[in-house]
Amino acid sequence: MHSRKSKSITGKRNQVGNDVAKVIKPQKTRRIIRRFHHLINKRESICLFLCLTEKLDEANEKKNDAIVRASTKGNTEQSKSYEDGKSQVFNEAMETQLLRLHSLIKKEAKLKDSSKITVMYALLGYVMSQIDKLGGLETYQIASQNGQLNGRGGDTSKLLEKWIKPLLADHPGATALEIGSLSSENHISRCGLFKHVVRIDLEKHEGVTKQDFMERPLPENENDKFDLISCSLVLNFVKNHKDRGLMCHRMIKFLRPQGYVFIVLPQACVTHSRYCNESLLQKLLASLGLTMLHSHQSNKLYYCLYQWQMVLSPKGPPKRIRVSDGPGLNNFGITL
Numbered sequence: 001m002h003s004r005k006s007k008s009i010t011g012k013r014n015q016v017g018n019d020v021a022k023v024i025k026p027q028k029t030r031r032i033i034r035r036f037h038h039l040i041n042k043r044e045s046i047c048l049f050l051c052l053t054e055k056l057d058e059a060n061e062k063k064n065d066a067i068v069r070a071s072t073k074g075n076t077e078q079s080k081s082y083e084d085g086k087s088q089v090f091n092e093a094m095e096t097q098l099l100r101l102h103s104l105i106k107k108e109a110k111l112k113d114s115s116k117i118t119v120m121y122a123l124l125g126y127v128m129s130q131i132d133k134l135g136g137l138e139t140y141q142i143a144s145q146n147g148q149l150n151g152r153g154g155d156t157s158k159l160l161e162k163w164i165k166p167l168l169a170d171h172p173g174a175t176a177l178e179i180g181s182l183s184s185e186n187h188i189s190r191c192g193l194f195k196h197v198v199r200i201d202l203e204k205h206e207g208v209t210k211q212d213f214m215e216r217p218l219p220e221n222e223n224d225k226f227d228l229i230s231c232s233l234v235l236n237f238v239k240n241h242k243d244r245g246l247m248c249h250r251m252i253k254f255l256r257p258q259g260y261v262f263i264v265l266p267q268a269c270v271t272h273s274r275y276c277n278e279s280l281l282q283k284l285l286a287s288l289g290l291t292m293l294h295s296h297q298s299n300k301l302y303y304c305l306y307q308w309q310m311v312l313s314p315k316g317p318p319k320r321i322r323v324s325d326g327p328g329l330n331n332f333g334i335t336l
């Protein structure tokens, strides 16, 4: 989802994580969430058994890796065992051990056999690598947010139609690009306000072209541009803040002057994020020349409509800045 690919706790390119984040479908989110819960719980039990003094931080896998490594310092056997566990790909035997972890821990505790601790370090390494391969906390949060959207009331372009109708009253030939389109039956395609709607998604669906927006050829002339770009629940699919910024930059390139951008995000992206709120989002988009015309928060979603009025405000900070702090927040953010 951007030029600088994220790295795993082992320093390797996080390809699996990328794939997960790119293609999470609402129907897959429950499985991903369950897997995360399973791994996080098992890790907690193992850490308790190993009496790790420093608490792991679910938001920082690199730090967690350092904590575990520090706990094996001076014990080459434990350290080797941990590294061996980390180097495992999906492993049936390890999975079975994880399922039986409770009784395994009870047995080991009774035996008080210190050599068995190395087995636990191998399991811990395996769990850490599995969490990493899923894409870490960020993917988990994205999956959670999307998982919670199953009952969100469907087609978000209903509100778009209400907002855009008066704005396009004198514009019968308007065109739209729907990024992350799942259906040709959405309001955006049926409302009759657009002469032509181009629908793209990473996956092939009926009436939708399979295309990565980030690889869509740039417009050669004004005819290749659009009066509206819809980006509903897509930015939160993009794995990291830099790629989200790149996507926003790219949207501008496909807009006709005075064109509109419709963005929908899980509500938690603007209400429960360390790095994003409505005001910061507004500032970031203003630096691209976008002016907010409407916004709305439902129970689960945040909707907004912007117009490209090309009045540029100062560029936002290139790094993520913290706008909120506290427990239970997510790490959604955008940097330009």
Ligand SMILES: C[S@@+](CC[C@H](N)C(=O)[O-])C[C@H]1O[C@@H](n2cnc3c(N)ncnc32)[C@H](O)[C@@H]1O
Pocket (backbone or CB within 6 Å): 022, 023, 026, 146, 154, 156, 179, 180, 181, 182, 200, 201, 202, 203, 211, 212, 213, 214, 231, 232, 233, 234, 237, 238, 264
């Ligand atoms: C949660 S679905 C949202 C679908 C629909 N727009 C909605 O509002 O319900 C997010 C979609 O964005 C698509 N997506 C993510 N990044 C994309 C990209 N770079 N180009 C095209 N589609 C993308 C994914 O394939 C996924 O189907």
